[in-house]
């Protein structure tokens with residue numbers, strides 16, 4: 095894991111000096127602190143990792159409540175397993191493997207016929223409505239039709255109002271689960287592509303396809319919202 | 329007709345499907361150059377790209393989800409139970 099990721103995942107509360115330590119050291123130090131009963135260090139990793147863990151769990155189980163239970167169970171497994179942790183992978187990687195195992199088992203128990211993590215989700219047509227582009231008979235085939243081209247949303251679009259927060263939550267719920275999980279891990283939780291591929295066990299190409307499809311769908315919801323607003327005063 | 333160089337034509341409909349690959353630095357250099365050339369000439373596709381970035385930025389600012397307070401307290405208690413700090417003086 096890169097120092098940048100470690101830094102981000104630590105919520106900025108644990109300083110990692112990239113010049114001072116070899117990659118394995120911060121983890122050894124963390125494990126040592128935890129084994130020595132440093133509840134503050136434990137609180138820090140719980141705060142930093144839990145949001146990402148909830149997104150991952152949600153890829154396997156059927157409800158938010160179930161995702162919470164899965165994450166809770168994972169933390170308890172870490173607490174109990176800390177003394178036998180052998181350090182062959184980083185503590186974080188180990189924790190996410192435990193999480194994925196528990197979540198997978200829980201998903202089976204909930205008899206999700208097909209777990210989200212096993213779905214493909216990369217299929218489907220283009221991400222932008224084909225009617226917005228000029229047809230094949232046109233000299234500029236595949237170019238935006240003048241009346242359907244995207245229009246700038248204006249400065250208000252950079253404000254995350256309560257209304258936009260609600261719209262985004264609804265838009266994300268509507269995105270197929272596997273695409274949503276990738277978008278949540280990349281754009282909401284801020285993980286890098288390599289990590290997401292590792293956690294969800296997918297190829298970089300699939301990861302990008304799912305991410306693009308999810309982003310395009312959410313963008314479209316925002317466009318519908320902002321365009322609708324601008325048309326209210328003709 | 330131009331050959332498949334940096335200036336050969338990519339339609340907007342193709343460009344919009346390549347933008348995440350473009351942002352991820354995953355396009356081969358020739359395709360990347362064609363996308364950049366297209367963007368330099370096509371304001372609507374630049375707008376589309378800006379809107380994808382705005383989308384990423386907005387979802388990135390959604391509040392982080394965490395466990396309910398009682399679950400966090402339970403974890404803290406479990407940790408203290410299993411890993412008591414060394415006895416003080």
Ligand SMILES: [Zn+2]
Nearest residue numbers: 340343370373
């Ligand atoms: Zn264009």
